[in-house]
Amino acid sequence: MTSSFYIAWHYVIFNRVRSVTLVACITLIAFLPFALQLLLAESQQLLQSRATSTPLLLGARGSALDLVMNSLYFDDEVPERISMLAADEIADTGLGYAIPLYVRFLARNYPIVATSIDYFDFRGLAIADGRMFTLLGESVIGADVAEDYGLAPGDSIVSSPETLFDLAGIYPLKMTITGVLERSHTPDDRAVFVDLKTAWVIEGLGHGHEDLGKTNDSSVILKRTEDKVIANAKLLQYTQITTDNIDSFHFHGDASVYPVTAVLAVPHDAKSATLLRGRYLDNTQYHIVRPTEVIEGLLESIFRIKTVIDSVIAIVGLATVLAIILVFALSVRLRQRELSTIFKLGCSRMTAVKLIAAEIAFIVLASSVISTGLLAIIGANAETLVRMLIFR
Amino acid sequence: MNPGSRVLNIALLLLVSFIAGSAERLTVYTVNYPLAYFAQRIGGEHINVVFPVPAGVDPAFWQPDVRDITAFQQADLVLLNGARYAKWIERASLPRRRLVDTSAAFRDAYINVSETVAHQHGPGGVHSHAGTAFTTWLDFSQAIEQARAIKLALEKMLPQYSDVFTRNFSSLERELGSLDQRIMAIVSQDRDKVFVASHPVYQYLTRRYNINLETVMWEPEVVPDQAQWQSMQQLLRSHKAKWMIWEGEPHDQSVKRLNASGINSLVFDPGANAPEKGDFISLMNRNIMELEKAYRE
Structure with missing residues (x-):
């Protein structure tokens, strides 16, 4: 043989x-x-582990799959935006609490996940190094982001413009990293977390600039009346939020109608979940989905x-x-x-x-x-x- | 049982009850003193109220550091005044789930102010009162609503003490209601009486109690300059005030010069920060007694 x-x-x-x-x-x-x-x-x-740990998601009427993929896995297909009023409405029902999510921007090809700090308690995410963000312009990064770019608390990360030619739109914002999350083996490892207000600054809804009442540069003034000063486009807006300029940052308009991409609804119990879903059955503006059902379909x-x-x-x-x-x-x-x-x-x-x-x-x-x-x-x-x- | 083991048993029992008690105590952070006082009155021993703003600082313009904000983030409940009170909140990251806007019930009744002059007093830095008037609690009917919001929030978190909270709230409601009625009664003595206020913080007080009041931008601890005196004289030509309401103890020179112009001074402290003596109710009683001076005239 x-x-x-x-x-x-x-x-x-x-x-x-x-x-x-x-x-x-x-x-x-x-x-x-x-x-x-x-x-x-x-x-x-x-897909299932993430979906089963997310009870309900509220978003604009449209593709449920886009909503779930963007909100749970931070996919770059951005669903239609809704306003912060949607989160307030859920909280006002008393059937649970709401965590708004705004997943639209990128920083070094990683998604910027703008949310409330309740998100970290909800997902059981802990800080491995540093601290939670506390102020406008601060961020906390996932373990993979930190590892891939060798980033640590004290470093900075810059948001990416949405398009190269968006000269009049979204300016890059340099954000200070205050903490790195413990590895969770979820999409959270590959995200840059900021407060919602920071995302709204990236979007241009809030900004900081030199006090127009005190400026010596008359070329930035378009019009000055008794109670109002209007600046032209020459007025330099801050691209980084520091302790020196943070007081100059402000938001225009009513913050309750500022945009978010989804609201994560956490009902108190199964009965509350059913009642909450019932409330949005005939709603023409929003739909509320159970991520497990969407993922099962997928x-x-x-x-x-x-x-x-x-x-x-x-x-x-x-x-x-x-x-x-x-x-x-x-x-x-x-x-x-x-x-x-x-x-x-x-x-x-x-x-x-x-x-x-x-x-x-x-x-x-x-x-x-x-x-x-x-x-x-x-x-x-x-x-x-x-x-x-x-x-x- | 020997005396030694009895003492040990008692000590253990006390320790266990202390641990059990402290484990249930909620940590409640507030942005101003009236809310801290209301929360303490309603929550009593079941909550631990923290009002971190140092004495002498106006909580509306306080600038917390990272450690302060982190403490707010870790609180079980954060009581906000609403009406855009405490500007730092707009730039800080706080847990939405644990925030309670105590004035949400009367949000539609906020007063907008257009005053835009920036000024500085105390360690709070340069600021302006433009936007929304925020001393909501000086309308005691609104103060009751704010206290009610605190009671509801506490009940939601500690439903087992609902009876205690209801009892404590009722007692506070009576006292605030009594303050409300007293000012109503005092003001009704002379509806034509006119006042000047040193600072734009009395909007809700004047609206609720129908007080005829105009505001200048003077600081109690600073003697007004010539321009400020001139604008006051100009104001007095159309607004024949005999009394000036100060938010703090005014400078002697200011009082003397006002007296010379036939204007008396009284102090109505809004009580945004904790008073040196007494509490919120005793401070408001003092304020009402001061106000009464003007109507006794």
Whole structure:
């Protein structure tokens, strides 16, 4: 038997190209369904764990999936904005409390999640280093953001303009990092958290600038009346909020109608949740969704696609197996002279079968080893891959 | 049981009851003294009221540092005055879930002020009173509503003490109601009496009690300059006031010069910060007695 393996090994090595092709085919057919299964299981776990820990989400009428993906996984598809009044309305019902979310801007390609500090209690997020943000212009970053850019409390992070040519719109705001969150293995690890008011400053609803009443530069004054001073576009707005200029920051208009992308509603109990959902059934402006239902719908779609992919893989697999059988059948025909030499040397027909079986064993073994290795890599990086493929 | 183990048992019992008691005590932070007083009166021993603004500082213009804001963030309940009181709140991150806007019930009754002159007094820094008038509690009917909001918030957090809170609130409501009735009665003696106030903090007082009052921008501890005297004279031509209401003890020179012009002085301390002597009710009683002087004339 050892001699059969010896000869088979040398045959496999001698016919490298054919062997590698066969190994690649078998590896792919064995690896693909298992890898797909691994990734789907991971995405299911990630999506569901986040969704089940979020009771209700209120947003503008429209795509429930966009609302959930943006609010829970900080996806960059921004749902239509609603006003802060929506959060106040939920709080006023007395059926639970509301955590507003404004997930629209980016800083170094990470989402800026503007919210109230209640969010951290709700998600059970703790500060690993530094402290919680306390003032306008301060931020707390997730563990991955800190790790990827080597950021620590005391450093700064700058918000990104939404478009390159948005000269009259959103100015980048340099935000001081006051803390780094403990790793939670959730999308919170990959976010930059700020107070809602900081996001509104980024948006331009609030700003800080030199006191117009005291300025010596008359070129920035457009019009001056007894009780009003109007500045022109030359007036320099602060792009960083510091202890020296924070008092100059102010908001225009009624803050209760400032925008948010969603409101996370946390009802007191199941009955309150039902009542709360009932209140928004016929609302034409908002809809309230249970993230678990939305995610279950998404997963159903994914699994339907997976069933199709499984069928395709099964057909391709069958075709590959048939092709491999054909390859071996043809190779036996091509090796007629070689086999007749073996028979002339006094070997039995069984020895020839053993030789071919040993060759197949080598190829299948190599494929198994490579598939297992690849699956181990996929398994170890499933979370990262799912985040890359599904969330961002 | 020997005396030693009895003492030990009693000590353990006290320790356990102390721990149990302190575990249930809510930490309530407030932005001004009236709210701290109302909360303490209603919550009694079941809450720990913290009013962190140092003495002598106007809480409306106080600038807390990071440590102060962190303490507010960790409180079980944060009582806000509403009416855009305490400007620092607009720039700080506070837990929405634990915030109680005590004047939300009468939000529609806020008074807008257009005065825009920036000025400085005390350690609070330069500030202006433009925007919304915020000394809401000087209308005692509004003060009752603010106290009621505190009671409701406490009941929600500690429903087991609801009876205590209701009892304590009723007692406070009676006292505030009595202050309200006293001022009503005093003012009704002479509806034509006119006043000048040193600072724009009496908007709700004048509206509720129908007091005819005009405001200048004087500081009690600072002697007015010539321009301020001139504008006062100009004001007095159309507004024949015989009394000036000060928010704090005025400077002797100011009082003398006003007296020379036939204007008397009285102090009506809004009580935004804790008084040196007594409490909110005794301070308001003193204020009412001062006001009474003008009507006894």
